[in-house]
Amino acid sequence: MKRTRRTVLKNATKLSALLASIGASTAAAAQEHPEWDPETVYTSGDRVVYDGYVWEAQWWTRGDEPGADEWGPWDQIEENDGDNGDGGESGPTAQFSVSTQFPDPGAEVTFDASDSEGKIESYEWAFGDGTTASGETVTRAFDTGQYDVTLTVETADGKTDTHTITITAGRPSAHENRVIAYYRQWAQYDRDYVPGDIPFDKVTHVQYAFARPEADGSINLVGDSYGQQMFYAEKDWQGPDRGKTFAGYAAERDDTKFVLSIGGWGDSENFSDAALTQEKRERFASNCVDLVEKANLDGIDIDWEFPGGGGCTADDPVCDVDNAVREGDQERFTLLCREVRKQLDAAAEADPERDEPYELSAAVSPNPEIVEGKTAGNDGLEHDELSDILDFAQVMTFDYRGDLERDDRPSRAAEGEPRRPVRGLRRLERSVRPRVLGRAGLGPRPAQHGGPVLRTKLDRCPAARG
Structure with missing residues (x-):
């Protein structure tokens, strides 16, 4: 497996970073809306997050549950990307580091997934040679060749994410x-x-x-x-x-x-x-x-x-x-x-x-x-x-x-x-x-x-x- 050239990747990385920053800004903006509170007074134009959606008050209201009455004071605006109905929790993010990406054949490589984010229940590894392992930190040795090592993380409610790094053993x-x-x-x-x-x-x-x-x-x-x-x-x-x-x-x-x-x-x-x-x-x-x-x-x-x-x-x-x-x-x-x-x-x-x-x-x-x-x-x-x-x-x-x-x-x-x-x-x-x-x-x-x-x-x- 041969990489995409460095300049192309560098440009792609810059673009990804830019898009990620835009996405992060959008998500941050969504999260700026507070969770609906039955004890809080809201007036026309106020927005809240409730049940995975952003709602906007049409007039003065307190204690009126958003979405309970189609003729009520709340208009449903959009899905809340930062919430999705789970109380504000997003899915997990898989991430891992390696002790070396280019080991000698037969030398052990340590894979550390402690940088992954979220309430993760399981860490599953596939090493690209038919073998697997479980755990936040694992080790593996490789014969000469290239291997796509993939980490899959999962939360208790079944949300998953993956991350892959290619290991080249020997030359x-x-x-x-x-x-x-x-x-x-x-x-x-x-x-x-x-x-x-x-x-x-x-x-x-x-x-x-x-x-x-x-x-x-x-x-x-x-x-x-x-x-x-x-x-x-x-x-x-x-x-x-x-x-x-x-x-x-x-x-x-x-x-x-x-x-x-x-x-x-x-x-x-x-x-x-x-x-x-x-x-x-x-x-x-x-x-x-x-x-x-x-x-x-x-x-x-x-x-x-x-x-x-x-x-x-x-x-x-x-x-x-x-x-x-x-x-x-x-x-x-x-x-x-x-x-x-x-x-x-x-x-x-x-x-x-x-x-x-x-x-x-x-x-x-x-x-x-x-x-x-x-x-x-x-x-x-x-x-x-x-x-x-x-x-x-x-x-x-x-x-x-x-x-x-x-x-x-x-x-x-x-x-x-x-x-x-x-x-x-x-x-x-x-x-x-x-x-x-x-x-x-x-x-x-x-x-x-x-x-x-x-x-x-x-x-x-x-x-x-x-």
């Missing part, structure tokens, strides 16, 4: 088949390719390339201010000439996940600085949350090329400086990912309208020499720790082919045979993926094989296999 998305496409913001210039041209129905994820880390841990989008309007538009008149921005499509499409990639080959020079201290890592993670919430995104992809060296240098025409590299970068890469995961999870937990965690992925090299670290003091990525933090890793075997290829010919360079291409993504996946992941130290952990699709339409490509 089910880590085991989904994925077809991930990059949207390169500079494609708007060299190919007039805007977000509206993306074949959303043929991919599961779209990653916006790129944002870049600054040395202090902050994050900025690449490109000039106009180019950045492909990602997000502050004003209605901004954005692409046709279609919507990346954030605009993220707000309305529930069939595709929208992710921001940070770094890349030409914008990773400051990662080592950004990950150097806890203060900078916290700032980086906080900026990730801000961008995700601002643009309705589903997650973040960290594309540090590469922790421990082997990335771009000043001699490369794409870069104008050497990437910063220092001892301990690979360990700090883990710390950076862990801080981003922590803050993304906290943001998802704090959003009452979100029913799944934000995703976090990382792009990693298929080259064992780079994975193991190219500089002193870097002895390999911490794959066990990263596997617990990341939803999946993307192994960038597309680096073995170039933009000038005539067709999609993924290469066996990943196997050490650079001159023997493998035709077709399925064959590549079967033959290359296990060896690449094993050599990269990833083993059976969730991973995404990154292969090139060069000058070939996506509708000609086979479906992904995990």
Whole structure:
């Protein structure tokens, strides 16, 4: 079950709050009328509540029961919404909190309905997996998956109300088949390719390339201010000439996940600085949350090329400086990912309208020499720790082919045979993926094989296999 996008929900929440305030004001106005009192004198225009209705006096009266005589002094005006004939008591309101909305599989979750309102006689729970429980506070553990947990409260006279929260145990998305496409913001210039041209129905994820880390841990989008309007538009008149921005499509499409990639080959020079201290890592993670919430995104992809060296240098025409590299970068890469995961999870937990965690992925090299670290003091990525933090890793075997290829010919360079291409993504996946992941130290952990699709339409490509 995928949530409605955050912006839509935020607007809906504001509208609901507005309507609720209007309704509350109306109810309050209804309750301002006093209960009829046989000892009180009423004159023309006075209103009272009696037997579930609002009555208005037509002339001076005392002791005349409203509704007792059709020719009497009282006119029935309307039903009293705040009463409904039960002496002013409204029905119950079901409400509950959870100890965590995104537990680990098998971990107990506490459900507390003490915030429910009304004279409640019973609390009944349905956990979405066929099991039930009773009581104001209950606990339950879940297998990996998503579960709609529903509380039903009931009063002694049979009035009920319900409240539902979706629990996501583990990270089910880590085991989904994925077809991930990059949207390169500079494609708007060299190919007039805007977000509206993306074949959303043929991919599961779209990653916006790129944002870049600054040395202090902050994050900025690449490109000039106009180019950045492909990602997000502050004003209605901004954005692409046709279609919507990346954030605009993220707000309305529930069939595709929208992710921001940070770094890349030409914008990773400051990662080592950004990950150097806890203060900078916290700032980086906080900026990730801000961008995700601002643009309705589903997650973040960290594309540090590469922790421990082997990335771009000043001699490369794409870069104008050497990437910063220092001892301990690979360990700090883990710390950076862990801080981003922590803050993304906290943001998802704090959003009452979100029913799944934000995703976090990382792009990693298929080259064992780079994975193991190219500089002193870097002895390999911490794959066990990263596997617990990341939803999946993307192994960038597309680096073995170039933009000038005539067709999609993924290469066996990943196997050490650079001159023997493998035709077709399925064959590549079967033959290359296990060896690449094993050599990269990833083993059976969730991973995404990154292969090139060069000058070939996506509708000609086979479906992904995990």
